[in-house]
Amino acid sequence: MVSSPLQQLRLLGDQMNRVVLGQEEVVHSLLLALLCNGNVLLEGLPGTAKTRSIKTLAALLNVNLGRIQFTPDLLPADVTGSETYHENSSGSGQLQFEPGPIFNELVLADEINRAPAKVQSALLEAMEERQVTVAGNTYELPPLFLVMATQNPVDQEGTYPLPEAQMDRFLFKVRVAYPDATAELAIVRMLQEEELGSDEIPHCIDPQAIFTARQEIQQIIISEPIEKYVVDIVMATRHPSDLSEQLGQWVSVGSSPRASIALHRACRAEAWLHARDHVLPEDVRAVAPAVLRHRLMLSYDALADGVDTDSVIQELFALVAVG
Numbered sequence: 001m002v003s004s005p006l007q008q009l010r011l012l013g014d015q016m017n018r019v020v021l022g023q024e025e026v027v028h029s030l031l032l033a034l035l036c037n038g039n040v041l042l043e044g045l046p047g048t049a050k051t052r053s054i055k056t057l058a059a060l061l062n063v064n065l066g067r068i069q070f071t072p073d074l075l076p077a078d079v080t081g082s083e084t085y086h087e088n089s090s091g092s093g094q095l096q097f098e099p100g101p102i103f104n105e106l107v108l109a110d111e112i113n114r115a116p117a118k119v120q121s122a123l124l125e126a127m128e129e130r131q132v133t134v135a136g137n138t139y140e141l142p143p144l145f146l147v148m149a150t151q152n153p154v155d156q157e158g159t160y161p162l163p164e165a166q167m168d169r170f171l172f173k174v175r176v177a178y179p180d181a182t183a184e185l186a187i188v189r190m191l192q193e194e195e196l197g198s199d200e201i202p203h204c205i206d207p208q209a210i211f212t213a214r215q216e217i218q219q220i221i222i223s224e225p226i227e228k229y230v231v232d233i234v235m236a237t238r239h240p241s242d243l244s245e246q247l248g249q250w251v252s253v254g255s256s257p258r259a260s261i262a263l264h265r266a267c268r269a270e271a272w273l274h275a276r277d278h279v280l281p282e283d284v285r286a287v288a289p290a291v292l293r294h295r296l297m298l299s300y301d302a303l304a305d306g307v308d309t310d311s312v313i314q315e316l317f318a319l320v321a322v323g
């Protein structure tokens with residue numbers, strides 16, 4: 001009998017990895033985002049199980065999933081909902097709010113960079129404040145709420161790049177790679193079994209375990225040297241030339257204080273998933289790439305040298321000491 005929140009969350013991860021093959025980092029990031037009450041941005045080519053990941057998570061948690069397909073003609077009301085006029089049998093009527101797809105526990109914002117900034121900004125309040133304001137009225141979102149947005153890194157024609165304020169709202173940015181040959185072979189065999197109707201019914205996890213887990217994560221000990229390590233990594237992105245001339249040439253704009261907050265929260269969740277009551281430096285390094293890669297702006301020199309944000313983050317790990 002699975003009882004503790006840790007056992008249930010580990011089971012949730014195991015069940016997802018049985019359905020979403022070859023994407024262990026995506027599954028792990030979604031679990032951490034649930035534990036941290038955050039949102040996730042997935043960047044990957046089509047066919048890499050991004051939609052399958054969030055659909056599987058919704059099925060395992062037995063919660064509602066809302067999908068928003070972002071297109072150039074999308075309106076903010078298509079995301080948040082709007083007030084409509086309802087007339088009763090007596091001929092009188094009133095305006096009633098019709099909730100949009102954002103009012104689900106899990107929300108898939110598919111190809112978020114295909115809609116203009118006005119629509120993208122409709123997500124800002126929801127993602128940060130967990131509420132939506134329409135026509136002067138504020139409506140609370142479900143207690144369990146997570147936005148998983150996707151974007152294609154290659155096909156940029158007709159897209160609207162996410163502004164920094166929007167990117168900063170995401171706890172993680174995860175790069176979704178193609179699976180290896182072994183995983184891909186398992187994928188085609190699994191899909192054939194599903195076509196034959198032989199796939200098992202997913203085990204449902206009690207969503208209450210997530211809320212209990214969040215309370216337990218608040219009690220995870222993070223020592224002063226580790227806290228200083230977290231802050232030093234973020235500060236190094238703002239003053240990279242203090243560490244090395246090379247970093248100073250690569251980094252144009254560093255991370256905001258939200259990066260420190262997200263890193264502090266995510267490393268405690270990482271330690272909790274490993275059944276520890278304290279944070280280790282490897283917990284910080286495990287979550288830092290997903291926390292920082294969308295909060296760094298690289299210079300033209302870095303692009304010319306073929307350097308990406310992950311390379312910069314690894315360089316930071318080599319230069320920033322613990323304590």
